[in-house]
Amino acid sequence: MNRNLYDLLGLVAAVCFIMALKGLSSPKSARRGNIIGAVGATIGTVLVFWAPGSSHKHLVLILAAIAFGVLVGVPAARRIQMTQMPQLVALFNGVGGGAAALVATVEYLKLGNEATTGEILATVFTVIVGCISFSGSIITFMKLQELMTTRPVVFPGGRFVIAATLAGVLGTAGWVINSGGTSPLLIMGALALAFGVLFVLPVGGADVPIVISLLNAFTGLTVAASGYVLQATLLIVAGTLVGASGTILTRLMAAAMGRSLFGTLFGAFTAKPQESTGAAEARPVKSGSADDVAILLNYAQRVVIVPGFGLAVAQAQHTVRELADLLTSKGIDVAYGIHPVAGRMPGHMNVLLAEANVPYEQLVEMEEVNPTFPQTDVVLVVGANDVVNPAAKTTPGCPIYGMPILDVAQAGNVIFLKRSMRPGFAGIENELLYDAKTTLLFGDAKETLTKVVSSLKAL
Amino acid sequence: MSNGLALLSIFVLSVFVGFEVVAKVSTTLHTPLMSGANAIHGIILVGAIAVANNASSNLQLILAIVAVVLATINMVGGFVVTDRMLEMFKGKKKEVK
Structure with missing residues (x-):
């Protein structure tokens, strides 16, 4: 396809996403907004198969993978009880973050020594944040599905473990930026996955929605960063829109719940182990018929x-x-x-x-x-x-x-x-x-x- | 303007657009809006397809195909579940009339 036409259609898809978010902000236009977003996503997806200079040697495999994804995603979205919907959104967000981390990793492997500093930085960012979003979302899913306790999980010295993990992530990030190579990137990814788990564990049940919204914004930013690595404008626009609007939404949610965003985010560092209150037993209550x-x-x-x-x-x-x-x-x-x-x-x-x-x-x-x-x-x-x-x-x-x-x-x-x-x-x-x-x-x-x-x- | 700088400009302008479009959303719509935005970042599918197309080793191909599956689940599932939520809002409005 002609490069200009390709870019122009990409712009159409990007505009669709802006209109989708705008539509979703008002009750009257919300459903239409969502459909416009889906149209934009379809345009973008179909378009990439005609990207200038791309080969089609894995076409069948890719189409099969998309079909498989649809077969998993659509029934899940259709059958879910509305009560369980928050955890499904968390799960969808997590797999999106995981996908972004994988995309950046593949591009990094392909570029090898030819990667520029900017590309390496964007890769490092995508892999770290994508992995945090992935593992963090899995934990929020498990909390909401009550596969694990909904209470904050805090263990003695937890904040030091978390701080050490974070330092490890940043240290390996420096290693990747300095010397490149595959193993440092994998170690960094593994540490980021661990950090995602540790980051969400101390969050109490009531704060989980805020964390989902925040991780959603994170995933948006990883998509934008991988767009930079791939030189794909559409990914940058879509990812940044979600990152920016997701940040605002997270703040609005925290305000609606009267929670400090800072307190929620850094709860991991400030939470103390809770003493169990035994005062609850055997107090009289009035029960009626x-x-x-x-x-x-x-x-x-x-x-x-x-x-x-x-x-x-x-x-x-x-x-x-x-x-x-x-x-x-x-x-x-x-x-x-x-x-x-x-x-x-x-x-x-x-x-x-x-x-x-x-x-x-x-x-x-x-x-x-x-x-x-x-x-x-x-x-x-x-x-x-x-x-x-x-x-x-x-x-x-x-x-x-x-x-x-x-x-x-x-x-x-x-x-x-x-x-x-x-x-x-x-x-x-x-x-x-x-x-x-x-x-x-x-x-x-x-x-x-x-x-x-x-x-x-x-x- | 260099290519990197052009991409940076797009990024910065998108930040402002993103802030602006959701500035005045009511609490009623927080959940659908989050879900809709969640579906939009499923556009990483485009990136996954692009790297799968140009994969130069089996490892790259495998990772890219996994990314395609995950991104599809994110995108398609996200739009479907958002539509289901919003469908109910629409039914409510009919009742009011």
């Missing part, structure tokens, strides 16, 4: 439902909606109080409730719902915990301290629907559970809600 809850709800004038991740796990969105409709038909004012990070990621709960066709106007964001709690008779907390935990205000030093919460304690009655007394994702005890105005309703959220609905109908 579905009938009690139905009566409370029946005589309420205003009810706020606070949905959390437990609701999604129990697939109780539809039952919650049924209950809300029933209450509305009795003339009770019903609203959903949505915490920005309810679920596992900012906006996750909105996705889940949208799936259950909950009317949009009943979803009230935290800032608007908080002042209404003193006038609210009953708050129904369905499978949420950390987002209503007053420890975020009262206990300096606890992992969620400083996170804005839904002030449900201001309401007349609080009903918690919980599977057990197990603490929330962040692993912190919730004092509100022991409060006099709190009633606990144990069991699977969907089953208990169904019971509440039927007793409410009988009233």
Whole structure:
């Protein structure tokens, strides 16, 4: 293909990516934005087969590899439960980072001694950050999938191990830059993989979304750096866009969660081993029956439902909606109080409730719902915990301290629907559970809600 | 302008565009936006195909083919899962009307 035409079509693909991100920033155009992005990616991918001066001797193999990737990726994306979507995004991000590290490695091997300093620097950057993104994303995946503990993993002297690993990565990077060769690059990659693991291990469950977003931005930058090695403008534009927008998004997310980005990032260096608090055992709680809850709800004038991740796990969105409709038909004012990070990621709960066709106007964001709690008779907390935990205000030093919460304690009655007394994702005890105005309703959220609905109908 | 400098200019300008396009996104869209951006960096597939095409040893070819598989999963899976999320937002809007 003619070089100019090739570059021009590459520019079209790059513009598609800009329009995709722009579209994704607004609810009206979000879906179209995503499709524009897919079109840009398709143009770029088809185009590369006609790159000037490229051979086609491995064409069949490459096409087979793409087909295989599609066969793995598409069913995974289609079948995943919406509740498990954050970890799938983490996994996709990780494999992208791994791919970038491999691409840079191959190009480095091919260039051998002909590589310029700029190319070597970009390769070193891509391999280090790509490997961190890969192994770090695998750990976030395992945390979210609960294949391992969601609590921060901190071991004595951990920060020295992490610092030493980082020093090792930088030292081998200097070795690669100075003397080149394959083995230093491989050692550097291995150390970077180890660093990725160590970097994410001390991050607590509640901060994991921020880390996913950050690693996403990292992968973007590695793609940009490998674009520099390959002299591919499209990769530079796309990678940098993701790197820059991902950085902003990470900051916005951290702000929404009231977390300091710095604290999250360098948690690895500052985290101390946590002492297990034994205060939780054998304290009295008030547990009620579905009938009690139905009566409370029946005589309420205003009810706020606070949905959390437990609701999604129990697939109780539809039952919650049924209950809300029933209450509305009795003339009770019903609203959903949505915490920005309810679920596992900012906006996750909105996705889940949208799936259950909950009317949009009943979803009230935290800032608007908080002042209404003193006038609210009953708050129904369905499978949420950390987002209503007053420890975020009262206990300096606890992992969620400083996170804005839904002030449900201001309401007349609080009903918690919980599977057990197990603490929330962040692993912190919730004092509100022991409060006099709190009633606990144990069991699977969907089953208990169904019971509440039927007793409410009988009233 | 040297080639390296041209690439650097593209990089710097892209940083500003990237900052600008997402500056005012609501929390509702954080998850889909992250997922969409995640799919976009799957464009590393282009790089993977390019190095696979020009691989000069079996080792290079094997590594490049692995990269093609990983990048495809990232790109295709990313766009599909983002579309699934956004599909629900669309259904919600119909309900409002």
